[in-house]
Amino acid sequence: MKKKSSFSGQIGFVLAAAGSAVGVGNLWRFPYLVAKDGGGLFLIIYIVLVLTFGFTLLTTDIAIGRKTGQSAIAAYETMRPGWKKLGILTFCVPMLIMTYYAVIGGWILKYFTVYLTGDFAAAAKDDYFTDFITDPSSVWFGLIFMLLTGFIVYNGVEGGIERCSKFVMPILLVLVVGIAIFSLTLRSGDESGAVRTGLDGLKVYLMPDMSGLTLSRFLQITLDAMSQLFFSLSVSMGIMITYGSYVQKEVDLNKSVAQIEIVDTGVAILAGMMIIPAIFVFSGIDGMSAGPSLMFVALPKTFYTMGKAGYVIGLVFFLLTAFAALTSCISVLEAITANCMEVFHTERKKTTGVLTIIYLIATAVIALGYSVFYVEVKLPNGSTGQLLDIMDYISNSFLMPLISVFSTILVGWIVGPKWIAEEMEHPNGKFSRKHLYNIMIKYVAPFIMVILFLQSTGLLDRLLAVVA
Template sequence: MKQKNSFSGQIGFVFAAAGSAVGVGNLWRFPYLAAKDGGGLFLIIYLALVLTVGFVLLTTDIAIGRKTGKSAIYAYESMRKKWKFLGVITFLVPVLIMTYYAVIGGWILRYIVIYLTSSGKQAVADDCFTAFISSPSSVWYGLIFMLLTALIVYNGVEEGIERVSKFIMPVLLIMVIGIAIFSLTLKTTLDDGTVRTGLQGLKVYMKPDLTGITVGRFLQITLDAMSQLFFSLSVSMGIMITYGSYVKKDVDLNKAVSQIEIMDTGVAFLAGVMIIPAVFVFSGLDGMSAGPGLMFVSLPKVFYSMGTVGRVIGILFFVLAGFAALTSCISVLESITANCMELFHTERKKTTRVLSVIYLIATAVIALGYSIFYVEVALPNGSTGQLLDIMDYISNSFMMPFISLLSAILIGWIMKPSWIAKEMELNGEKFKRKKLYNVMMRYIMPVIMVILFLQSTGVLNLIMK
């Protein structure tokens, strides 16, 4: 069944796709990894991967979507009937991600409320974040965020998703640039008279640190950058296939892919400029903890250290994070909605209503995973986690590298790269990176994805020991 909805044009598609790609992971995970993995060294590796692996994965998903006019399940089936299973696996990734993304959105919403109603002092209390997520009342914030997401998807592609993305993305870009510039102007004098400045923090961020570099260390940094790529570009989860199915045939996909790459990577880089200098000035690099610790613990302390202006920056930052979470959450729910519309031959509004009920329940369960439904499970990658961490591990660390591996085999050796190239050259446009795409898809992608899959399941660590 051909999708009846579509984006109005290239700008609408690029903003929506970039909105999906620019998520919370760009704002906390990218800066953390850059600080942990040698600053400029990580940036160089990540940029190289974006221009090669990221380009291949993004091009493949979008071209598959537009060429077939279908979402993941039926897109793969229309290519090869025996490969419908890959579409089903791909569909399951957003199904799992949607169970917890609104929960994270709810956390951000809570901090927006804190900064709007107080000086931000509450946010720097030692147990603020932990006390909040471990309280059953935290569930309401996640439910509100989920309802907002569902309302936008309910209104369709052009009137809902595209309209919101066209507003949010320019605002988000302006806010990121503005806070990044402000971050570079910061400075503080320590008790011993040493002065720390934002520009010193920028040097820490940008300068490649080769201290203690080994082959194993280089490989780990590369794997970190690769895993960030999945977070960042929304690839191998069916979202870009769905969005690609809404793209009109007169849109130049070559330009669109490049614009999405630039916008997404630019925001990730600027997020580092925004966060690392500020954290460096007020906390050194000790505050660069992973995950929620950076966004909900370290940064509020930085904002509070700024005095009155810190409250304003805190409001701006969490509104910015809320926008990023919302556009990503919308794309995840839209992917699920589009697949269900095709599977059950139902119209959008009815499908969205049913999915809203399902995911309001799922959001509540995951949000309560830190209180009423608390569990602690050992994961194959060596970490332990609650319900949210389990869903995140299965979808991002296990399924996405596996999907990319199978996709490389299907496109590289069964359909052949020329199948994608024809769609990229549909209107006479030149597929400038065709040779790169062919080599990457057939020979390099399968190897990279096998390594990443082994690493995410803990097998690679055992081998290296």
């Protein structure tokens, strides 16, 4: 089935796909995982995984989309009759993510407005973030972010998504590089006369920390890096299948996949260079253990410690983070919109309008999950979470690894890797990493995805406990 909508060309597609991939996961989750998982050790493992697993999953999704010309639900059924359920399962991922992504976007928007108004001293207080999200009025920031997302998707693929990505992505890349360079120039001293510099922080970031490394810890770091791939590359959630369906046949998918890998991984690495040296200079090693609260608690404290320069850097940082969150949020809503248009045979503007209303309500409910609708639920992986954490766990920790297991089996063993290779070889007959793809999709990826699924659901620890 041919679509009326499409990207204007390779640059438009790569920027839109990279915009989807470059999100909050790169600017927030990646740096704290690096700090937690041995610095350069995590970096090495992650880059290897990007070039193998990331390449395999990204290639699969984009090729499926372009070859079928359809979004996830219809695409899997077209590939193999009887596999529509996998498409429905894939559709559920963006459907769940969309309930809370605008909430996180709203948090970022709040911090941007705080810095814009010059009240950045308030954001550095210990309880500022908690006070904000537990205040019911915080819902308005999420609703504004959701409305902006809906407006851009409403305007279509080339006129909305591609135009936004072409404007936002170059600015984002320049800002990331600029702040990363500035972070390396930072220095501070304490009462003892010891001096910490940004270059010292860079060493902490890049040098592999092998202390206390065991097989169990190595496996955990590898699984952390693998889970980051899902966040980072937007794979196994139908987004890249949808974007692939908008790619014209003359576009070289080999180059596109490589360019998306480079941009996405490059931004993640630069994000670490932005954040870790700055945290190290002003808070030392202890500040780098902030974990998930790094963006909204540790960083504002660091920016405040910098003085006037910190105000400017903080303002720019939350601006680029808002851009990254917006491009990712757009891709999530677009995946849902495209599937609904195909299933219900409706036009874009009506579909987007209805979905925007639905997700405005969902955004409000999730945002109020820290106040009006507060709950605490014990999750299978052992953590305790609120409404946002529940949606995140189901979509990212349960469904995405499960979808990857079935999709690699479908491509590797049922329709065969040749089905993907044929699309990757169009139009110039080249698929430079064909042999690597065949090995990964048939043998390596299914096995590792099963392990990741068992680990993310807490089943792996139980199985190991039984064996032990």
